[in-house]
Amino acid sequence: MIAYLNSEERNHHNFSELLLFSCLSIFAACKGFITLLTNGVLSVSGKVRNIVNMKLAHPWKLKDICDCLYISESLLKKKLKQEQTTFSQILLDARMQHAKNLIRVEGSVNKIAEQCGYASTSYFIYAFRKHFGNSPKRVSKEYRCQSHMGMNTGNTMNALAI
Template identity: 30%
Template sequence: MDSNYTKAGYLTEPFKIFHLRDEHKLNIDFHYHDFHKILIHLHGNVSYCIEGRSYELKEHDIVLVNAGEVHKPILNDDSIYERIIIYVSQQLIDDYVSKGYDLACCFKQAYANQSHVLRLAATKGSRLADTIKGLDSTLRETNEYANELYQKLLFLEFLIQLNRITLHGGIEYINTFSSNKKIVEILDFLNKNLTNRISIDELADKFYMSRYHLMHTFKEETGCTIGSYITTKRLLLARDMIRDGSSVSAACDACGFGSYSSFIRAYRKQFHSTPTNT
């Protein structure tokens, strides 16, 4: 039996920052997070795959990955892979929403432009670059006065500056380096129809592909079978519904699971907890 995608990383704070440097080539499987992820690419010959799209990264590119999006980096050679990674909880985003601003605007603008990678027109000497440098320094200066508070202030400034640049047009949305257009269309269709019954034969007919070619190409491009992809996304949707106040049975029915018992088993396997403990 093919397993679902692996959930990677844990976040118990509103946000968390890492500076990672790998000197040996890594082989990272497709995975997803319960939280949003921002990656600032510093060095390395890396392609980044997100939901069927692949991007060739350059230094200082900013990668935005929404919670639940399946992704992985591909290291194309043995060069050093260095990056700053920021995990961001949805709660933090929700805490800073008003009629005048939304800190998730940069994510929404990227989605509207069908991209996950932002490339700044000018990086060196910019206020955003200075803020990133300051954020990075807080990882080393842990004993400095009020370092935790200072890091939070800098992170909020980072999001504000990133959103300002996004809104003022000082950024380029990178098109995919390579992608299978048909698979991207299928992924989009699946994500818009998670609550409906979806069969592989119907997908094959809708997108004019043979059943075998569809299944083979989908797994090659996404790292998982169609069934596992749908199950993972439905479970994520069900979990969000339960967190928002829906009953377990209502979430089970709405997300297209055949039976309550199969839903509970799948949920426990995916999240290592029961729906009532979500």
């Protein structure tokens, strides 16, 4: 190995790869090592969520995500189904989580809708209400009221516990 390292003709990429696989083979016999490695790998839904979160305002389509992941639409749907979710659900959850965070600092529902990828403010309000049980305006008002008054009333906390 020392002679190889000292040689002028070595291919660094191949050597690095060989060294990596040699090290991995040593640990592969250890109980739980493979599980440890695979737990660090994101699930397909996690990868989709990361892609969507990079540009929430983008009008994402399933094909866009498939292009990013280099897989077919049918395979992506199948893998998400195995994880008991869908692309639409991941997109909705990501947008609603972002909306919930924005509502605490942004006053305009129109701006929040736009930043969360909704072309229609009224549809955003509908989706927000359906997802959280309250309109964005109401949650925003109750949050501001709680912040200014410093009170933790039951109604305010219930509306904010979205």
